[in-house]
Amino acid sequence: MKRRKTTTRTVEMFLGIVGSVIGIFSGSFLIFIKSLGQAHMSFLGFVAILASVLGLFSSYYLTKNEELAGIGFLIATMFVIVGADHINVISALFLLVAGILTLFRK
Numbered sequence: 001m002k003r004r005k006t007t008t009r010t011v012e013m014f015l016g017i018v019g020s021v022i023g024i025f026s027g028s029f030l031i032f033i034k035s036l037g038q039a040h041m042s043f044l045g046f047v048a049i050l051a052s053v054l055g056l057f058s059s060y061y062l063t064k065n066e067e068l069a070g071i072g073f074l075i076a077t078m079f080v081i082v083g084a085d086h087i088n089v090i091s092a093l094f095l096l097v098a099g100i101l102t103l104f105r106k
Helices: 010-034 040-061 066-083 089-104
Strands: none
Touching: 010 040, 010 066, 010 089, 040 066, 040 089, 066 089
């Protein structure tokens, strides 16, 4: 009998959670900036927060369906980049690496 090697997804889950938490905080920061007078920052912050929540759901589904979670990480990355251009680069990098690792690591 051959033993099957199982892949643990701890790194991907950690990167997804950290990227999502950073994205939620930076999206909240953009909404705070809106209160200082820049109106378009509110919408961008809201998009960044929604994308980060998608990243958290992808971290949850990582143990159930790896392909769906990887696609969710990549979609969250695109929306985080669109939602908050310069302030959310670190969050987008974490989510991008988590998505690539999830899809291509066997």
